Amino acid sequence: MAPQTVEQIIADVSAPPPVGTPHALPIPGSERPNRTAVYRHWRFRDQPLLTKLEPEVESVHDLLELAIKKYGNRKALGVRKWNPVTQEHENKFDWMTYAEMGERRKNLGAGIIDVVQQAGYTNSKYGVGIWSPNTPEWHLTDMACTSQSLFSVSLYETLGPDTTEYIINHAELPVVACSANHIPVLIKLASRVPTLKVIISLDALDKGEHKDKNPGNILKDIAAQSGLKLYEIHELEEIGLKSGRGFRPPTWNDITTINYTSGTTGPPKGVVMHQGNAVAAINGARSMGNVQANDTHISYLPLAHIYGRMIDQLALVSGAAVGFFRGDVLGLVDDLKLLKPTSFPSVPRLFNRFNSAIKAATVEAPGFKGALSRHVIDVKKGYMRQPPGSTTNTHFFYDRLWTKKVRAAVGLDNARSMISGSAQLDPDVQEFLGAAFGNEFRQGYGMTETYAGATVQLSRDYSAGNLGPPLPCLELCLESVPDYNYSVDDKPNPRGEVLMRGPTMFQGYHKNDEENKKVLEADGWFHSGDIGEIDSLGRLRIIDRKKNVLKLAQGEYISPERIENVYLGNTNIVATAYVHGDSKESTLVAIFGVDPENFPPFASKVLGRNVAAGDVAGINAAAREPKVKEAVLKVLDKIGRGHKFNNWERVRNVHLLLDPFTPDNGLLTPTLKLKRPQAAKAFREDIDRLYAEIKATEEPSKFKLKALNLRVQFIFMFVIDLVKIGNILTNKPLGGVYSTCVWHSTDPQPRPLPSTRLAGGHRHPIPLLLGPLFRPFGTPCGKTKLEGHSSTSEDCDRNEYTSHGNESSDKDG
Incomplete structure (x- = not known):
């Protein structure tokens, strides 16, 4: 019997299980005290976990080489070029082919080796920092590294100089490739980052000026005075081409990247990933069948985050065309309308915005338009809630009359699938958008430590509120957490900390043995810190985070992130949230960042006067108005009742303002995750005031109740x-x-x-x-x-x- 082709393997693995049967299966006899059995993807319970689809592949470099040879003349990387005359981006994408991408990658890798050697750096394997927004040059640099057995170290675009200095020193980087705006920062840091020898500008510095006025020459002179060599990327490609240096392919166990986490509770940790980890993760994602050779993908999720990088790598090894957004999230929909991607991976933050905008334009619209929209959504939700085997989110007539217009409004006309990752999406948002778009809308779960992927919903699973079974490249189990009243013996479903193991799992934190001992067991199990639940079909749901669980004065445990996600997913008047509970208090309070577009009309209606969208001072003043706070609390109460919040889960008082959490003020990570300890410290006075206001209103109420009892x-x-x-x-x-x-x-x-x-x-x-x-x-x-x-x-x-x-x-x- 002839061996299966890659396409046949993907078709088999991506097919859903028989109707009504589990999506993941426990391995018999794998239970341990206070742990569930080990769960695997339903097709891999009795066979080794998936690592390779092509037997000869040992690295990401090998995967890319196969794609470059197979799809040489197809579109690979595309951008909207800037037109200096019109001062706008072109209304089309300019494309680089797979063959062109492969040649540039080869020359750049050879050039990096040459200039670092000339700078006196003698180590043969080292890291290359990449500090840039999403561009073709970002990927070219990453590919160049892996072609020469080097590893990349991504730096978030929004990093400040202190964290940048920490990462360069911690990873001992001799070279950093960056966009032009970061070059002055690196030159200024030169005396504090002794390993740094070379800077590569990913932007062209030569604008055609006289050599004495050319900014590139000026910057090179300044860099030289600090002991640094500055090159433009095209110069390195020319050096590499002239050198004639060939590839130095990495092996399975070579480092492919050290990816630094966001650092929500301290300095960022360097997650060490080997080539084999990346290959297994990419192949696990390939096996889900979401991406095909003729697809078009948009690159906008930060490439410094492992999720964004893996999604782009998945597209490129599959032969898809990858178009880059212009760098402005506010213009993303315009980019989507021009590119029309066939898939759309994103994060809850953006899906929440889509949810609010689409609802406002459809089901919340007045008259016939609103009535029709509500009917369409109700009908499609009804289809999605049918018994297994009968579910669908499509409708022959309504998809042509209504759904088509919704998808076109955000540029997702051709999107067959959407995936939400990074954090758990509110089930109501998932169900509404699944009905509105009528495509495969799945949730997934993963971490930097698993090279982005861990679980994802299977095809034709239209349920909401779960994250699917493990990918074929990973296994998981739950461990009881008695301190927070989570047990694997809980009914109806076991609950506990999520433990994961498999070929995608990271090798440890760089230079951090203490943390490694906390989270990694000798037999490979990784303690995620997330609290999960496994349902009867073997699908995971994240219900808490160990470090973020609150215990209120009455002894109730609270998951603030869950409450924040519910609020953010069901109202468009707030854009960011921090729910807080003091252990000595019995209620919750919150700091909300109001939405700059949707809050002003809401406040205007409440106050009976105009609050302009662009008036920062006016918005903040309106946010302080007691009437506005009261109106916001009513909205939150309605959401809480709809989601059956317990009494102690309801937020009782709020502090509203514009942009309370940003990377610049240190309260958001570069991946826009909230730094909870820092937020609690920054808003301590406001939190105390909110609790004082609650008590001030409770005392008269208690007196009135006492008086009533007497009467x-x-x-x-x-x-x-x-x-x-x-x-x-x-x-x-x-x-x-x-x-x-x-x-x-x-x-x-x-x-x-x-x-x-x-x-x-x-x-x-x-x-x-x-x-x-x-x-x-x-x-x-x-x-x-x-x-x-x-x-x-x-x-x-x-x-x-x-x-x-x-x-x-x-x-x-």
Whole structure:
């Protein structure tokens, strides 16, 4: 039997399991104390985890070489060039072919080796820093490194000089390739980064000026005075071409990158990834069948983040065309409309914005448009919630009439699939966008330590709120976390810390044995720090983060990130959130960054005056208005009720302002993750004020409640006294309460008491007044029914107001 082709393997692995069967399976006998069984992708329970699709491949370099040879004349890397005349980007993409990409990569790699050697650096294998936004030159530099057994070290575009200095020194980098705006920073750091010898400008510095006024020559002179050599990328390509140097391909165990994490709780950690880790991760993603040779992909997720890099590498080794956004997220939709990608990997932050914008234009629109949109979404959601085997998010008529327009509005006309990663997306957002776009919209989970990928939903799984089963290249299990009341014995699903193992797993943190001992076990298990749950189909759901779990004064554990994600996914008036809970308090408060576009009209409506979108001072002033805060809290309460928040999960007070968290103020990482400890410290005064305001409003409420209780007690005692007076006036002991029709248990029939009538035949006013008070204690017709007797509506008419006592008679008293 002939061996399967790569295409056949991908087709087999990407096919969903039989209807109603698990997406991941536990390995029998793999359970350990306080741990679940080990779960694997349903096709790989009884066979080795996936590493290679092509037996000869040993590195990312090998994968790229196969693609370059196979797809040589196809489009590989494309950009919208800047037009200096119109001062705008061109309205088309300019493309480099796979063959051109391969040649430039080869020459650049050879050039790097030559200039570093000339600078006196003697080590044969070292790291090359890349400090640049998403550009073809970023990937060319990364490919050049792997072609010469070097490794890349990415620096986030938004890094400040201190973190840049730390990474260059920690990774001992002799060379950094960067965009032109970072060159002055590196020159200034020269005396504090002794290993740095060479700077490569990924931008052209020669603008055609006279050599004495050419900025490139000026910068080179300044760099030389600091002991650095500065080259433009094209110069290195020419040096490499002239050298005639060939490839020096890496092996499976060579380092491919040291990727520094965002550093939410301290200095960034250098995650060491080998070539084999990258190959297994890329092939695991290939096996899902999302990317094909004729596809078009957009590169906009930061390449310094492993998620963005792996997604681009997946596209390139598959033969797809990769177009780069212009660098401005506000112009992303314009880039999407021009490129029309066939897939769209993104993050919750952007999907939340899509969700808010599309809802505002469709289901929240007035009139017929809104009514039609709501009907379409309801119908498609209904299809998505059908029993397994019957689910779909497409509709023959509505997809042509309605869905087509929604997709075109954001440039995703051709997008067959969308994937959300980096953080868990709110289920309501996933379900709505899945219905609105009518394509494969899946969630995935991964970390830098797993080379981005770990789990992803399978094809035709239209459920929301889970992250799918493990990829074929990885296995996972859960371990109990008793400190936070999570146990693998929990029902209906086991819960605990997510542990992962497999060929994609990182080799450890660079120069950080202490941290390695905390998270890596001898048999390869990695402790993620995430709290997960595995459902009956073997799909993972992240429910907490160990370091971020809060414990309130009443002993309740809270996941602030989950609450933040729900709020951000269901309102467009806030763009960022920090939910906080002090251990000595019983409630939550929050700092919200208001959305600069959607908050002003909201505030304008509340205040009855115009709040302009571009007026920063006016927006912040409106955010401080008590009426606006109250209106925002009402929105949050409505969202909380809709998501069945417990009472202690509701945010009780908020501080609103524009852009409270940014990379520049140190409260967001370069990947836009919140630095929680730093945020708590920065807003400590505001947090204390919010709690003080809650207490100030609670004290009067407590006083009012106490006063109300006293009033109720007074009224009750007053009623008792009236009853006693009635007893005296009617000359009848009261063994119970008044009702509209009551009789003595010893009487054969209900009868009125003569003493309830005054002279002239009038009824006594006290029983007349008290009877209605106690109607709730009677039977449906208003009577109090005693054991052994019955009455009729006629009795009710006849005996409107009498008294009774159990087993009593006229002689009682």
